[in-house]
Amino acid sequence: MRIVVAEDLAILRDGLIRLFSAHGFEVVASVDRGPDLVEALVEKRPEVAVVDVRLPPTFTNEGLWAALEARRRVPGLPILIFSQYVEPLYASELLADGSGGVGYLLKDRVIDVAQFIEAVRRVAGGGTAMDPEVIAGLLARPQQAAPLSRLTPREREVLLLMAEGRSNSAIADRLTVTEKAIDKHISHIFDKLDLPPSSNDHRRVLAVLAYLNPSGRSRSERRPEG
Amino acid sequence: MRYLLMGLGVWALCLLSIMIYYPLTALVPFILLISLFTPPSGNSTTHKALSTLRSVANMERRRAGTLLGQPISEPYLTRENAEGTWLTIVLKDPATWRDLAWYLLHLCLALPLGIGAILLLVSAPYGAALPVVHLLRPQDLQGVVFDGIPLDTTWGPWAAVPAGVLNGLLGWWLLPRLALVEARIARWLLAPARKVLLAKRIERLTDTRSDAVDDRATELRRIERDLHDGAQARLVALAMNLGMAQQTIQEDPEAAAKLLAEAQGSASTALTELRSLVQGICPPVLAERGLLDALRALALQSPVPTAAHLADIPRQPAAVESALYFVAAEALANIAKHANATQAAVRLEHGSGALCLEITDNGRGGADADRGTGIAGIARRMAAFDGALSVTSPVGGPTTVQVELPCAS
Numbered sequence: 001m002r003i004v005v006a007e008d009l010a011i012l013r014d015g016l017i018r019l020f021s022a023h024g025f026e027v028v029a030s031v032d033r034g035p036d037l038v039e040a041l042v043e044k045r046p047e048v049a050v051v052d053v054r055l056p057p058t059f060t061n062e063g064l065w066a067a068l069e070a071r072r073r074v075p076g077l078p079i080l081i082f083s084q085y086v087e088p089l090y091a092s093e094l095l096a097d098g099s100g101g102v103g104y105l106l107k108d109r110v111i112d113v114a115q116f117i118e119a120v121r122r123v124a125g126g127g128t129a130m131d132p133e134v135i136a137g138l139l140a141r142p143q144q145a146a147p148l149s150r151l152t153p154r155e156r157e158v159l160l161l162m163a164e165g166r167s168n169s170a171i172a173d174r175l176t177v178t179e180k181a182i183d184k185h186i187s188h189i190f191d192k193l194d195l196p197p198s199s200n201d202h203r204r205v206l207a208v209l210a211y212l213n214p215s216g217r218s219r220s221e222r223r224p225e226g
Numbered sequence: 227m228r229y230l231l232m233g234l235g236v237w238a239l240c241l242l243s244i245m246i247y248y249p250l251t252a253l254v255p256f257i258l259l260i261s262l263f264t265p266p267s268g269n270s271t272t273h274k275a276l277s278t279l280r281s282v283a284n285m286e287r288r289r290a291g292t293l294l295g296q297p298i299s300e301p302y303l304t305r306e307n308a309e310g311t312w313l314t315i316v317l318k319d320p321a322t323w324r325d326l327a328w329y330l331l332h333l334c335l336a337l338p339l340g341i342g343a344i345l346l347l348v349s350a351p352y353g354a355a356l357p358v359v360h361l362l363r364p365q366d367l368q369g370v371v372f373d374g375i376p377l378d379t380t381w382g383p384w385a386a387v388p389a390g391v392l393n394g395l396l397g398w399w400l401l402p403r404l405a406l407v408e409a410r411i412a413r414w415l416l417a418p419a420r421k422v423l424l425a426k427r428i429e430r431l432t433d434t435r436s437d438a439v440d441d442r443a444t445e446l447r448r449i450e451r452d453l454h455d456g457a458q459a460r461l462v463a464l465a466m467n468l469g470m471a472q473q474t475i476q477e478d479p480e481a482a483a484k485l486l487a488e489a490q491g492s493a494s495t496a497l498t499e500l501r502s503l504v505q506g507i508c509p510p511v512l513a514e515r516g517l518l519d520a521l522r523a524l525a526l527q528s529p530v531p532t533a534a535h536l537a538d539i540p541r542q543p544a545a546v547e548s549a550l551y552f553v554a555a556e557a558l559a560n561i562a563k564h565a566n567a568t569q570a571a572v573r574l575e576h577g578s579g580a581l582c583l584e585i586t587d588n589g590r591g592g593a594d595a596d597r598g599t600g601i602a603g604i605a606r607r608m609a610a611f612d613g614a615l616s617v618t619s620p621v622g623g624p625t626t627v628q629v630e631l632p633c634a635s
Contacts, residue, residue: 085510087510089523108494108498111490
C-alpha cells in the first residue's frame with residue numbers, strides 16, 4: 001500500500017518509515033514541511049497519508065490545513081492526522097466534509113503497533129479512526145447521561161469502539177465475543193438512541209458523533225496566520 | 227436648566243453653611259491661616275468648616291460629572307500616604323485650597339446665573355400674560371418697561387409677547403451652554419491635579435506588578451512540582467522496567483515481555499500527564515489558532531451546551547489572549563462544577579478601545595467573589611492588564627462573569 005508520511009521530528013519520521021515498511025507499506029514520499037505536503041499528497045495520490053498536525057514553517061496546524069486542502073482537491077483522499085494532543089475542534093473540522101477516509105489519533109497510539117497499523121489500514125479503506133480520548137470526552141458530558149444510561153455497560157463499550165470507526169468484526173475481536181453478538185448490541189444501541197441504522201462504518205461514526213456532539217461546528221475555511 | 231436651579235440650591239446651602247459655621251465670613255481665610263501655624267488641637271469650627279467644604283465639593287463633583295458624562299474622582303490625599311492628624315493632612319492638601327477657590331468662584335457665579343435662568347424662562351409666560359393685564363388693568367402697567375418696551379402704550383404689551391417668547395428661546399439655547407461652562411470650571415478646579423493622578427497610577431501599577439510577579443513564581447513552582455511528581459516519576463519507572471527487562475530477557479523472556487508492557491504503560495501515562503500540564507500552561511489550540519478558535523474549542527468541549535458569539539477581533543498580544551482564555555476556561559469550569567446550568571454562552575465584544583469577554587449561564591447563581599479563590603484569582607490577573615472583573619450572580623441565577631480590558635486596537 002502506498003503511503004505518504006509527514007512529520008518534522010527526524011527520529012520519529014524515520015521510525016515511522018521503518019514501521020510502515022516492515023508492515024508492507026511503500027513510503028512514496030516523506031515530508032517535513034507544510035508547503036511541500038499538499039503537493040506531495042495531490043501529485044503522488046497515495047492510498048493513505050499519515051500527517052502530523054504541527055509542521056514548519058509556522059508550527060501551528062500546517063498539517064491539518066494541508067490535509068483539508070488536499071481533501072478538497074481530491075475528495076475522499078484518506079488521511080490520518082496525528083498529534084501530541086487531541087482537540088475536538090480539529091476532529092469536527094476533519095469530519096465536516098462528510099466523506100470517509102479520515103483519522104485523528106494521538107501520537108501515543110504508536111506504542112501499540114498492531115492497533116496503529118490497523119487504524120491506518122482502516123482509514124485507507126475509507127473508514128474512520130477517531131482517538132478514544134476524543135470519544136471519551138464527548139461521552140462524558142452530563143446531557144448525554146440520560147439517554148446513555150439506557151445502554152448497558154457492554155453496549156457503551158461497543159458504542160465507544162464504534163465511534164472510533166472500527167468495523168463490527170474488529171469490535172468483536174477487541175471484546176472477544178462473536179460478531180453476531182456485536183451486531184445485536186449495535187442494533188440495540190441504535191434503537192435506544194433513536195439513530196437510523198447504517199451499514200457504512202463511516203456514516204455510522206458520523207451519526208454517533210453528531211448525536212454526541214450536536215453543537216459541534218467547524219470552521220475549516222480559516223487559514224493559519226503568517 | 228435643572229442644573230442651574232440645582233446650582234442655586236447649592237448656593238443656598240453654601241449660604242446656610244456660612245451663617246451656621248462661620249460667624250464672621252471675612253475671618254474664614256484668616257482663621258484657616260492661623261490654624262496652619264498653631265498646633266492643631268480640636269479646633270472644631272475649622273474641622274466642621276473643612277468637612278462641609280469637602281462634602282459640598284463632592285456634591286459638585288457628582289453633579290458636574292453627570293453633566294459632562296465623565297466622572298470626576300476625588301483628589302484628596304488619603305490617610306495612607308500622608309501623616310498627621312486629619313486637620314493637618316487636609317490643610318496641607320493642595321486639593322483643599324482648590325476646593326476653596328472653587329467655592330468662592332461659585333458664590334459669585336451661581337446666584338446671578340441661577341436667577342438669570344429663572345428670569346429668562348419665566349419671561350415667556352410673563353410676556354404672554356401682559357396683554358391680558360393690559361386689557362383688564364392697564365393702570366398696573368404704568369411706567370413698567372419690559373425688555374426695553376414701554377408697557378403703558380397700546381402696542382407695548384402686545385409687542386411684549388414675542389419679546390417674552392424670544393427671551394424664553396434665548397434662555398432655552400443659552401442655559402445648557404452656560405451650564406456646561408460652569409461644569410467645566412468645576413472640573414478644572416475640583417478634578418485631581420495631574421500629580422495626584424500620576425501618584426495614584428504609580429501606586430496601582432506597583433501593586434499589580436507585585437501581584438503579577440507573585441503569580442508567576444507560584445505558577446512556576448506548580449509546574450516544577452507537577453513535572454517532578456508526574457512525568458519525571460513515570461520516566462524513572464519506565465527506565466527501571468526497561469533495565470530489568472534487559473537483565474531478564476535471556477533467562478525469562480516472558481517476564482521480560484511483561485516488564486516491557488509495563489514500560490509502555492508508564493510511557494503512556496507520562497505522555498497523558500504532560501499533555502494536561504501543557505494544557506494548563508499554554509493550550510496548543512491557543513498557540514496555533516489564536517483566541518477566537520480557542521474560545522470556540524472551549525465552548526465545544528464544555529459539558530454544558532455553550533454557544534460562542536465572538537466578534538472578529540484582530541490578534542492581541544499573547545499575554546492578553548492567554549489571560550482571556552484562562553478566564554473563560556475557569557468560568558466554564560466553575561459553571562460545570564457548581565452552576566447546575568443547562569445553557570451557557572461566551573461573548574467577546576470589541577469597542578471604544580476595550581475588549582469585553584462575558585460568560586453567562588442559566589444556572590442557580592449565588593457565585594460569590596469571596597468564597598473560593600477562582601474568581602479572586604481572575605480579578606488579580608486582570609488587574610495586571612488594567613482590566614476589570616465584574617460578577618453578577620443573584621441567587622436563582624442567571625450568572626454573568628464579565629471582564630473588560632483596555633486595548634490599543
